[in-house]
Amino acid sequence: MFGSTPAEKKAAANAIESELEPNTKKAADRAKENTSAAARTLDGWETASGLKKVTETWDQQVNLLMGRLSTEKTSLRGASGLFVQNDVHTGDQLRALGPKSKLDGL
Known part of the structure; x- marks a missing residue:
């Protein structure tokens, strides 16, 4: 997923919130x-x-700088959700093709 998982995005956002922002x-x-x-x-x-x-x-x-850190943190948290939503939507569209699809059950 673009080089990082939702868990990695969450960890990066948490690091910004718990380390970078307060230390900066x-x-x-x-x-x-x-x-x-x-x-x-x-x-x-x-x-x-x-x-x-x-x-x-x-x-x-x-x-x-503090505004930028906050924006990056929010973007990281939002990106994970958007990718998951996109994956679910794509799966729904593929399932809508019908049971005769070779992709059914994947």
Whole structure:
């Protein structure tokens, strides 16, 4: 089934949910905290305003990444169901050909 089973798709979606999303969020928050702390320490210097801008850009990039991870997780979970539905539908169509079909009973 396109190189992976429904169980593998489910496992990948679960890994995104239980590992990638929380670990990415944790790492992003830590980096933001450190950068914000550095900006506060350098308050009054041009470097502080630069770090604040970096923090804003960082937040945007993290939000995009978290959204992408969520989309991939949802897609993996949805794909498994769609493939199974397609297989069932195809089987129903083949069975509708009648008992004289050579494919009957497969």
